[in-house]
Amino acid sequence: MRLVYGLLVLVGVLTPTGRAHAQDRDVRFAITAVGDTTVAFQAGKMTWIVRAKRAIVVDPRRNDALVARLRVLSVSATGEAVAVVTGQTGRITTDHVVLGTEPPTRWYRNALLWTGAVFGLALGFGIGRM
DSSP, X not given: OHHHHHHHHHHXXXXXOOOOGGGOOEEEEEEEEEOSSEEEEEOTTOTHHHHHOEEEEEEGGGTSEEEEEEEEEEEOTTSEEEEEEEEESSOOXXXXXXXXXXXXXXXXXXXXXXXXXXXXXXXXXXXXXX
16 A cells, blocks of 8 residues: 555656646836837846747736737837737837736856756766775
């Protein structure tokens, strides 16, 4: 019976899980100008906004109701981003905000991973020398 419980615990631990919504890193940007098919917003020093490429426009007064979907075209040196509207459910105004999701960092760019790897190698070599 212990073997069955042990195997169930092992399967539970090794089962990959999806990302929880609480782990999403959504960032809000203020809309500075609205054109016919374009939206300009202040991205600041967020360089990942070009890599993300997709964003949405929400209405904060209506519990973040979806207003439009965007595709980011460019970000200037001053941090001003320009996006084209790809889908629209309502009229976009400067009262709305752009919501972008920061892409997850790559596993090999995580400093904690490399610190643990170096510590593990040092500990392994230390134990092996005994």
